[in-house]
Amino acid sequence: MNVQAESFVSPVADAFQPGEPAARPESLDDARVGLVDCMLNPSGNWGQGILDGAEAAIHDRWPGAAFGRVPRPQVVAEPTETWAPAMAKQYQALIIAAGD
């Protein structure tokens, strides 16, 4: 005997608060791109490997892009509210590698 899901009030969230999307530039040529290592274990260099791949892919598509590596500790990091505006002054795009 099957009971249809419609027989119940779903306990699963059916709404997700979307984040405000950042402006997407048409091109990253001449842009400065921040490559952020936010892995819990930065000494493992897994984050750097991910960012190497991202840098290569962007460079292939927009050879004029410049890159900067940014360390960001996952634990007790500077609050996003102050960190993000500071990054925005230096970079036109950020790519963040994060993992546990």
Add this chain to the structure above:
Amino acid sequence: MPYKERMRDTALAEIESCYALGWTDGLPVVPPTPERVEAMLGEWAPRRAEAIATLLPSGGVATVEKIAANAVMAGCLPAYLPVVIGAVQAVAQPAFGLEAVLTTVHSCSPMLLVSGPVAAELEMNAGTGALGPGNRANATIGRALLLVMRNVAGAVPGGLDPATLGQPGKYSFCYTEQTADSPWEPFQVTKGFGAEESAVTVYGADAPLCIAEMGRPDPESILATIVESALIPGSYNAFFREDLFLVMSPNHAEVIGAAGWSRADVQQYFYEHARLPAGHLRQRGLYGFAEVPDYANVVMEADAETLVPVIASPERLCLTVAGGAYGGYTAIVFGMGSSVTLPLPAA
């Protein structure tokens, strides 16, 4: 088919459907039919669509109705709903760090402490077996909160919950204080609330470690045993040095309180004595793996022999009293991050 048998088949089919829908924690749930959810909502019904919180990591919106549906599944009575809603509000506070608690490979999970008159009103068990099974309110309120974590926050094991081992407290971990037998003011008072105010406290807790000290009924011996048992270099507390809960049995609390020790005295003692040598810490646990937070630099920079406290300040020790009258035990609840205490919401 006889009526009773047909009804039983229907009930089992509903439960099986909840499994198939991926809504359960592995135990059977009470299927959240519209009638049951309506009964759970009670006077909260006019606010059913209200967003109580947005829960990371999924960003799911915890409406009153979603919380009520999870409370039904957990087996809660309608009277428990405000406590579950309050707990959801508490875990959503930035200071709690819900996304870290739910998405770490560590085994911590939201623990809930219910304080104030509401605990007695709901007939929660603060006595024998206070951290164990047997009481509907304790068991189902804690379970409801963790079902919300699964179904709304997205903390599904193997999915957004990647805990390597997990722990039994990921089913339910909810308790209340034995205030009648405590020599100290109720826990919520230490957080700025009145003794007659009800409050909920959440904490990213590991499984409790129950330790015994029954041969030496004096404060120093009891506290020394607790302190030495808390010196575990592989605990997250030894690295983050944040909140650590003690659930002290009335026996231990009575001996310590009768000797004139205040809660602050116990906190200070623990802070001064629960210390590990910096050189030892640097060779253990999370040191060498994770980025060291600024406040742990003391461990990295100190001489090897320097003794470093496992809590960054005395008030990081969250001292509570619960359990049966007999037996000298204290449960040490290691964990991650800061606890958060909020008042109970009203409909």
